[in-house]
Amino acid sequence: MKHFRKFALGAATGLTLMASSALAQQSLLVGSTQVPRHFNGAIQSGIATAMPSTQIFASPLMYSDSWDPIPYLAKSWETSADGLTVTLNLVDNATFHDGTPLTSEDVAFSIMTIKENHPFKTMLAPVTTVETPDATTAVIKLEHPHPALMLAMSPALMPIIPKHIYGEGNIQENPANLNPVGSGPFKFVEYKQGEYFKLEKNADFFIDGQPKLDEIIVQIFGDTANLVMAMERGDIDMLPYLTGVRDIERLDGTDGVSVATKGGEAIGAINWLAFNTKKAPFDDPKVRQALGYAINKDFYLKRIMGGFADDATGPITMTSPLATTDVEQYAFDLEKAKALLDEAGLAPDGDGTRFTMTIDYIPGGVETGRNLVEYLRSQLKQIGVEVEVRTSPDFPTWAKRISSYDFDVTQDLVFNWGDPVIGVNRTYVSSNIRPGVIWSNTQQYSNARVDELLAAAAVETDTAKRAELYKEFQQIVVADAPILYLSEMPYSLAYKDGMDGIPTGIWGPASPWLDVSMPE
Amino acid sequence: MKSFLMKLASVVGLLFAVVALNFLLIQFAPGDPVEVIVGEMGGASDELIAQLRADYGLDKPVIVQLGIYLGKIVTGDFGYSIYYSQPVLTLILQRLPATILLMISSVSVAVVIGTVLGIFSAKRPKGLLSHFVTIFSLAGYSAPVFWTGLMLLILFSSIIPMFPVSGMVSVRGVEGPVEYVLDVLHHLVLPTVTLASIYIALYSRLARASMLDVLGADYIRTARAKGLSERQVTYGHALRNGLIPVVTMLGLQMGQLLAGAVLVETVFNWPGLGRLAFESILRRDYPTLLGILFFSAVIVVVANLLTDLAYARIDPRIGSRKKKAPSPQKAAQ
Numbered sequence: 137m138k139h140f141r142k143f144a145l146g147a148a149t150g151l152t153l154m155a156s157s158a159l160a161q162q163s164l165l166v167g168s169t170q171v172p173r174h175f176n177g178a179i180q181s182g183i184a185t186a187m188p189s190t191q192i193f194a195s196p197l198m199y200s201d202s203w204d205p206i207p208y209l210a211k212s213w214e215t216s217a218d219g220l221t222v223t224l225n226l227v228d229n230a231t232f233h234d235g236t237p238l239t240s241e242d243v244a245f246s247i248m249t250i251k252e253n254h255p256f257k258t259m260l261a262p263v264t265t266v267e268t269p270d271a272t273t274a275v276i277k278l279e280h281p282h283p284a285l286m287l288a289m290s291p292a293l294m295p296i297i298p299k300h301i302y303g304e305g306n307i308q309e310n311p312a313n314l315n316p317v318g319s320g321p322f323k324f325v326e327y328k329q330g331e332y333f334k335l336e337k338n339a340d341f342f343i344d345g346q347p348k349l350d351e352i353i354v355q356i357f358g359d360t361a362n363l364v365m366a367m368e369r370g371d372i373d374m375l376p377y378l379t380g381v382r383d384i385e386r387l388d389g390t391d392g393v394s395v396a397t398k399g400g401e402a403i404g405a406i407n408w409l410a411f412n413t414k415k416a417p418f419d420d421p422k423v424r425q426a427l428g429y430a431i432n433k434d435f436y437l438k439r440i441m442g443g444f445a446d447d448a449t450g451p452i453t454m455t456s457p458l459a460t461t462d463v464e465q466y467a468f469d470l471e472k473a474k475a476l477l478d479e480a481g482l483a484p485d486g487d488g489t490r491f492t493m494t495i496d497y498i499p500g501g502v503e504t505g506r507n508l509v510e511y512l513r514s515q516l517k518q519i520g521v522e523v524e525v526r527t528s529p530d531f532p533t534w535a536k537r538i539s540s541y542d543f544d545v546t547q548d549l550v551f552n553w554g555d556p557v558i559g560v561n562r563t564y565v566s567s568n569i570r571p572g573v574i575w576s577n578t579q580q581y582s583n584a585r586v587d588e589l590l591a592a593a594a595v596e597t598d599t600a601k602r603a604e605l606y607k608e609f610q611q612i613v614v615a616d617a618p619i620l621y622l623s624e625m626p627y628s629l630a631y632k633d634g635m636d637g638i639p640t641g642i643w644g645p646a647s648p649w650l651d652v653s654m655p656e
Numbered sequence: 657m658k659s660f661l662m663k664l665a666s667v668v669g670l671l672f673a674v675v676a677l678n679f680l681l682i683q684f685a686p687g688d689p690v691e692v693i694v695g696e697m698g699g700a701s702d703e704l705i706a707q708l709r710a711d712y713g714l715d716k717p718v719i720v721q722l723g724i725y726l727g728k729i730v731t732g733d734f735g736y737s738i739y740y741s742q743p744v745l746t747l748i749l750q751r752l753p754a755t756i757l758l759m760i761s762s763v764s765v766a767v768v769i770g771t772v773l774g775i776f777s778a779k780r781p782k783g784l785l786s787h788f789v790t791i792f793s794l795a796g797y798s799a800p801v802f803w804t805g806l807m808l809l810i811l812f813s814s815i816i817p818m819f820p821v822s823g824m825v826s827v828r829g830v831e832g833p834v835e836y837v838l839d840v841l842h843h844l845v846l847p848t849v850t851l852a853s854i855y856i857a858l859y860s861r862l863a864r865a866s867m868l869d870v871l872g873a874d875y876i877r878t879a880r881a882k883g884l885s886e887r888q889v890t891y892g893h894a895l896r897n898g899l900i901p902v903v904t905m906l907g908l909q910m911g912q913l914l915a916g917a918v919l920v921e922t923v924f925n926w927p928g929l930g931r932l933a934f935e936s937i938l939r940r941d942y943p944t945l946l947g948i949l950f951f952s953a954v955i956v957v958v959a960n961l962l963t964d965l966a967y968a969r970i971d972p973r974i975g976s977r978k979k980k981a982p983s984p985q986k987a988a989q
Contacts, residue, residue, distance in 0.1 A: 165828060171935065173693070174741050255694065257701040308711070314742060329740060329750055330927040332827040355827045358922045358931050361806070365814055365821050532687025532940050535695050570702060574695050 162350040162654050167363045167372035171356055172333070174313035175324065176302070177295040178246055179253040181553070183377060183403070186292045186646035191335055191352065192233075193295030193318035194342075196224055196243070197286070199402065199642050203457055205286055209238070209296060209319075209342075219281030219597040226272040230342040232298045233323045240268035245299035247276065253307055258594075259288045259558050281595045283602060287402065287554035292646040295320075321347040321648050332356060348637065348653035367393060367630050373654065374638075375630040376645040381442040381503045387630040396629045397444055400644025404453030404552025404559065405625035407445070407504045409495075409512075412543050413618050414580045417482060417491060424617035426476035427545075428466035430519045431512070437623060440507050445623035450610040451560050453552045453624060455642070457599065460607045463614040473519045482520075490520035496537060497547040499528045504625065505547055535574040549625060550575060556606060557594050564613060565590055581618035667957050674953040675729060675946065679722050682942050688714055689738040689940040712738050712943075729950070735943035739936070744947040748929065752951065754824055755928035757840075758920070759913055759955075761848045763906065766855030771902060773856070774863025775890065778898075781868060789864065793857030801916050805850040805923035812846060819846050822925035847924040851916050855909065859902055867898040899970055907963025910956045 170184035177189030196210040205213075210224040230238040244266035251260040262282040267275040276285070288294060296319065301312050316324045319342070322335035335352040355372060357363040364383045367375045368390050378384055378395070388395045409427070411418040418424060437445055452459040482490040495512060497505035506527075513523040526543075528534035538546055553559030562568050562575065566582035586609060593605035613619070629645060631638055637651025690708045709715045713724065728735060734744040773793075777786035796804075813821045820826070820843050830839045870876065871894050879893045918930035925931070929948050936945040 163828065171740075173739060253704075255701070255704060257704075309741075328927075329742075329747060330932060331823060353827050355823065357822060358925050358935070362809070362822050362923065362925050365809065369814065369817055369821065371821060530687075530938050531695060532685070532692050532938075535691050536687040539691070572691075573702070573705065574691060 162348060164349050164352045164374060164649075164652065164654060165372045166352060166354045166374045166376065167357055167366050168354055168376060169357050169360055169363055170377065171330075175316040175327075175333075176297065176307075176310070176313040177292065178250045178297050178302075179307055179313075181255050181293075183646055187376065188324075188333065188335065188354065189295050189316075189318075190291040190320070190643070190647050191322040191649060192316050192320045192324050193291070193297060194230065194238075194320045194648070195291040195294045195296060196226075196289040198647065199287070199290055201641055203402070203455070203642055205289075208291070209243070210289075215597070219283075219595075220278050222276040222278070222285060224274045224276070226274065227342055228272050230319050231340055232301075232319045233317050233338060234298075234301075235340075236298060236300060237271075238296065238298070238319045239271040240266075240274040241271075242296055242299050243274040244268050245303060246294065246296045247274075249297065249302065249307060250294060254293075256293070256553065256558050258561060259284065259293060281597045282557075283597050283599075284555035284557035284594065288558065290402070290554060290643060291320075291648055292403075292643050293554065293558075321650055322349075322352060325351075330356060343650070346650040347648070348651060349649065352649070370632070373632045373635065376627075376639075378628040378630055379501070379504070379625060381440075381444055381626070384444050384626065384628045384630075385442060392633050393630055394633055394635075396631070396638050396640045397626060399629060399638075399640035400627040400642070400646070401453055401455045401624075402552070402554045402642035403627070403644060403646065404456070404554075405549055405627065406448045406451070406453065406552070407508075407547065407549050407622045407625055408448070409620040409622065410538075410546050410548050410579050411618055412541055412545070412579065414541065415544060417480060418493075418544060420480045421616050422476045422480040423482065424620070425466075425615075426473040426480070426519065427516065427521070428473075428617055428620045429469045429476070430473040430516055430521075431466070431620065431622075432468045432515065433466070433622065434468065436508065436511065440503050440511060441623055441626065442503070444626040444628065445504075446626075448621040448624050450614050450621055451563065451619070452556055452606065452610060456552070456556075458556060458603050458606045460603075460610050462607065463611050466620070470518055477519060477521075484520045488520050489522050492522040492524060493544040494524045494526045495545045495547065496526045496528065496534060496543050498534055498549060499530055501547075501549065504549060504623075508547055508622070538578050539572050539574045539576070541571070541578065541580065556590075561590050561594070563619070564609075579618040581616075583612065583616060586612055663961070667961075670957065671950070671953055672726070675726065675950055676722060678946055678949045679725060679942075680718070682945065683718050685937075685940065687940055689942060690714060692939045692941075693739065712736075725946070734947040734950070737941055737944045739939040739941040740944065744943050747932065747944060748947050748951055751927060751929045751932050754926060755914075755917055755921070755930060756955075757844070758847055758851065758917060758926060758928060759910075761844055762851035762855065763913065765848055766852040766859055767902065767906060769852070770856045770859025771863045771899070773860040774865075774902075775867055775895070775898075777860070778864045778867035778871060779890065781864075786864070789860050793860050796853040796857035797861075799853070800919075801850060801854060802919040802923050804853050805846070805920055808846050808850055809923065819843075824927055847920050847926050850923070851913070851920045854916065855913070858905065858909070862901050862905055863898060866901045867894060870894045870898045873897075896970060900967065903963060903966050903970060907960045907966075910959035911952070914952050914955065 172184045172188055173180060175185060175188050175192060177185050194209050196208060198206040198208045200206055209226055209230055211227055212225045215222050226240060232238055247263060247266050251263050262279040264277045264279050298317055301317050302310055314327060321338055321341050323338045325334040325336050327333040332353055332355045337347060337350045366372045367387055370392060384395060387393050411424050413419055437447060446454060449461055449465060450463050477490055484490050495509045497509050509525050513525055516523050537543055550563060551559050563577055564581055564586050566587055568577040569580050570576045589605050589609040593602050596602040596605060627644055629638060634655030636653045639645045639647055639649055641647055690705055694705055713721055737744050737747055740747055773789045777789040780786055809821060812818045824843050825839050830836050876889060876894055879889045918934050921928045921930035922934050933945060933948045
């Protein structure tokens with residue numbers, strides 16, 4: 137046994153040495169628990185697909201850290217004065233990984249495919265046609281002005297897919313979804329289901345000198361504990377979408393590992409409490425506001441979230457140019473909370489209890505979910521509200537409860553996805569109250585002024601005016617409190633010391649890793 | 657031959673019953689795969705949801721879905737995985753070898769070590785080793801398998817970084833076939849030890865009890881009286897009979913071993929059927945889950961058939977005079 141151990145150890149060390157000397161010098165090994173259904177981001181949203189899809193496919197635009205568009209496949213672009221035409225001037229040297237040149241035909245095909253198949257219907261709904269006067273010009277025609285189009289042209293939302301490969305048959309079943317061909321910085325090599333997928337450098341990438349890496353391997357883990365341990369040991373080089381506060385703290389304190397707590401603001405994951413506004417007593421805004429004043433957010437941010445989460449005060453992610461902080465802040469005030477409940481006619485009974493309610497949470501999230509609701513259970517007792525925590529065994533169970541309105545209050549984590557038209561509107565517009573659909577307006581919130589403002593902001597091309605409309609929307613929604621905003625989700629990224637070009641932009645790791653490089 | 661055909665018919669019937677029961681049980685779980693897909697997409701339109709439900713036949717009544725499914729199974733069509741967007745059979749065949757490797761290695765380790773420990777402690781039932789085996793088996797048997805796995809991981813992967821934390825082979829790739837085998841073996845050690853730990857306990861207790869029983873039997877006394885050496889008595893005479901309960905148990909345990917594999921594969925990120933089953937449950941991927949359950953049922957049935965054969969080999973009375981010998985199932989009950 138002893139001998140075997142020595143032998144196994146020796147063999148393993150030998151292997152590691154051999155492997156590192158024989159393989160590419162710029163190889164990045166990423167660990168992730170996200171399992172992509174496939175790699176075609178034109179028909180599938182979510183970060184599991186977006187991360188590889190943005191490496192394999194290029195898109196018209198990229199974005200800077202300050203939310204400004206940067207040329208990518210589009211060298212330049214202009215919007216007509218009436219806002220009904222957006223013209224893209226494409227680069228002429230982009231080719232797909234199979235050698236076929238990328239033309240405006242592919243851009244037109246991709247846009248129409250996304251419009252018809254992508255789950256985010258509002259993203260490209262106003263697009264009527266895409267004209268292709270020549271190979272490097274694509275003219276997008278709109279039914280009405282659609283400022284959200286700009287962020288929708290980001291890598292995470294608008295991969296340009298080759299028409300000659302995806303153009304035939306039912307795209308949902310196209311075999312190239314699992315064997316993708318794009319024009320992005322990395323070529324797809326293989327996907328071993330449940331183990332890993334591998335990408336390699338696209339030597340003919342249309343931007344010279346990029347990417348820096350020779351290959352990317354993403355190893356898929358079934359369990360976060362295991363994944364964090366692998367990072368700690370140095371088995372993997374990078375760990376994106378790290379959410380657990382204890383995991384972040386642990387890796388932050390590990391020698392040889394750095395943690396970036398920034399990145400992914402455009403995805404804008406906000407952790408919040410949502411009310412079933414059709415169910416008494418939560419149909420009364422005073423009750424909802426009272427709970428807002430009763431939550432000590434400082435305690436939540438500092439203690440429960442360990443200081444790793446940013447405050448969230450409204451429906452739009454804080455760094456967005458359209459966000460405002462000029463809204464009700466719900467400063468912690470138990471007396472005010474009690475007074476509001478008194479006003480709502482919810483007087484305490486003999487035991488000091490005003491009413492009993494249930495709180496659900498998305499299973500899996502420790503700090504953002506379980507710990508938060510446990511805190512609320514003891515905290516809300518102070519204003520005479522008895523909380524019963526309802527645990528769901530898995531995600532579908534929770535989703536079923538919430539989407540069939542079988543809940544009082546639930547913790548929820550919802551993404552902005554760039555422009556408010558894509559990810560914010562759905563939670564508040566009354567036309568999106570759709571039973572059975574999770575992440576629709578499951579609060580059943582309906583406010584005519586909110587509907588009006590969101591409709592107007594969706595077509596307003598002047599950014600300043602648009603921000604004004606969204607400002608009023610944010611003020612109303614925060615004051616009405618169908619939702620209490622708690623924090624932005626900390627999406628941290630752990631990486632090996634000495635690595636460079638870490639993807640910490642507004643789309644985080646769901647953007648092309650052009651500058652990522654390994655230590656020499 | 658006739659009895660073999662009878663057996664085969666009952667096996668086929670059993671498999672059908674298993675499939676139908678599984679299918680109906682799954683319907684009780686709240687939520688369906690389309691809700692999960694839509695959830696991970698971050699929301700979707702009504703049309704897309706309706707289209708997905710229609711694509712996967714989820715809009716039909718349950719009984720119709722079951723009929724369609726059974727009809728397909730007969731032709732060897734296990735359907736299309738809703739979540740992983742590929743044929744279920746491809747998915748399962750990709751994962752099956754990893755699970756079979758893990759099961760075979762765990763069972764071998766458990767049976768060999770368990771039996772040896774059992775024999776030794778049976779020979780000196782009051783000795784130090786016997787007590788040690790008793791305590792060790794009790795601990796191994798009571799500890800939840802995922803806990804054992806996590807502890808081994810912390811000890812032998814984190815504190816003493818001797819073994820890899822995850823996977824079946826280094827994802828960065830290895831050079832030649834010999835290195836590949838060594839790499840897999842290196843990855844295999846901790847999962848095997850974890851999964852075997854419960855069964856070592858079980859088999860050592862079983863072997864100990866049965867050997868104690870057998871060693872006190874008349875024919876052993878006769879053997880000793882004939883002047884046979886202690887070694888001949890133990891291994892030549894006692895062990896044969898002493899092993900029967902172990903073999904019986906082995907066959908019966910196959911189902912549980914698969915259940916244990918779900919946990920071990922999840923803890924060690926082993927790319928086998930168990931982890932796929934776990935992920936399919938979370939994603940309500942019915943076709944995949946049903947496919948896995950079907951294959952698991954097949955594995956268990958085959959294991960039981962093999963047990964019967966092995967049983968007959970160890971104890972020739974069973975093969976030749978079937979009626980008089982107790983069936984293995986009965987013996988275990």
